[in-house]
Amino acid sequence: MKKLNIKNGPQNVSAVIQGCMRMPEHSREDAAKVIRAAYDAGVNFFDHATCYGYGEAEVRFAEAFPLTGIKREDIFIQSKCGICPERGEFDWTRENILSSVDAILGRLKTDYLDTLLLHRPDLLFEPEEVAEAFDTLEKSGKVRWFGVSNTMPMQTELLKRYVKQPLVINQLQLSLEQSQLIDQGLYMNNKTTDMSVSRDGSALDYCRLNDITIQAWSPLQKGMFGGTFIDDPEYPELNKVLGELAEREGVTKAAVAVAWILRHPAKMQVIIGTMDPAHIRETCQASDVELSHNDWYRLYLSSGKFLP
Numbered sequence: 001m002k003k004l005n006i007k008n009g010p011q012n013v014s015a016v017i018q019g020c021m022r023m024p025e026h027s028r029e030d031a032a033k034v035i036r037a038a039y040d041a042g043v044n045f046f047d048h049a050t051c052y053g054y055g056e057a058e059v060r061f062a063e064a065f066p067l068t069g070i071k072r073e074d075i076f077i078q079s080k081c082g083i084c085p086e087r088g089e090f091d092w093t094r095e096n097i098l099s100s101v102d103a104i105l106g107r108l109k110t111d112y113l114d115t116l117l118l119h120r121p122d123l124l125f126e127p128e129e130v131a132e133a134f135d136t137l138e139k140s141g142k143v144r145w146f147g148v149s150n151t152m153p154m155q156t157e158l159l160k161r162y163v164k165q166p167l168v169i170n171q172l173q174l175s176l177e178q179s180q181l182i183d184q185g186l187y188m189n190n191k192t193t194d195m196s197v198s199r200d201g202s203a204l205d206y207c208r209l210n211d212i213t214i215q216a217w218s219p220l221q222k223g224m225f226g227g228t229f230i231d232d233p234e235y236p237e238l239n240k241v242l243g244e245l246a247e248r249e250g251v252t253k254a255a256v257a258v259a260w261i262l263r264h265p266a267k268m269q270v271i272i273g274t275m276d277p278a279h280i281r282e283t284c285q286a287s288d289v290e291l292s293h294n295d296w297y298r299l300y301l302s303s304g305k306f307l308p
Ligand SMILES: NC(=O)c1ccc[n+]([C@@H]2O[C@H](COP(=O)([O-])OP(=O)(O)OC[C@H]3O[C@@H](n4cnc5c(N)ncnc54)[C@H](OP(=O)(O)O)[C@@H]3O)[C@@H](O)[C@H]2O)c1
Pocket: 018, 019, 020, 021, 022, 047, 048, 119, 149, 150, 171, 172, 216, 217, 218, 219, 220, 221, 227, 228, 230, 252, 254, 271, 272, 273, 274, 275, 276, 279, 280, 283
């Protein structure tokens, strides 16, 4: 498994992250198999959020973790706060950030989070309050590093003006099918396609310019949570090219789809969400796949794009 050093952040983190959003539906024993399979495949980074199963993902992880025999200090645990489905709002107030982290640590049964991300922008956020919360969390040792998720560059800039700690991560959606993070850079100024529309204020280039590591979420999904495009007959050309490269590399199509993200020079991490140990092992082989410049373009174009 390839390891990355996040500038001003955690070092030696795995390029593939195990996401735990889908863990609540699984038993303690099955969750332990997921954690162990990921760890044995070289994953040392696990992603959570307060809203995954309304906290149940973190509870299940903590119940399962002792069964794995893995030491807490050998892994990085990340969680996110700010999405409050029970209240129908997003909340980045000082009070909510602090109480969320206390609740996360209680559910995960750990003294500290390696990284805390603000999950989605609270439209009423006051950056001074976020700064106060981060200072308190850093001083108490409850959080080691900080970042954001799904934020626009100017929202991140606004935060950075007040927050002392470096924002080292932005977790953003990216897959071959949901590639808008990349598309706008290709189609700029082109009136014939709405792929030229800048939907995120050039978040990709902004993150690269500011040493913010992108964590790509839902690398196999179509739409928001529309199921995977792998083996979906509605994506024949994409599956044909994925299949050809998978055969050449001796891996699965899912591994090639993840390798496509890892091949990007932004050096992103990819968060996989499968809860099937065999799928975890297979998909982590993405780290060993070396896609050429031309492979990368072939995959991109086969997902329904064209060279302008
Ligand atoms: N920041 C955000 O706003 C945000 C939003 C969404 C997700 N996330 C994070 O991203 C993580 C990953 O999201 P995701 O679960 O949507 O990612 P994903 O890896 O794109 O999708 C996983 C799903 O694809 C299925 N799948 C079907 N065939 C597969 C195959 N051959 N190999 C692997 N998986 C296959 C899995 O089913 P099986 O379990 O049966 O394999 C699972 O249901 C989440 O756990 C969460 O940590 C963040």
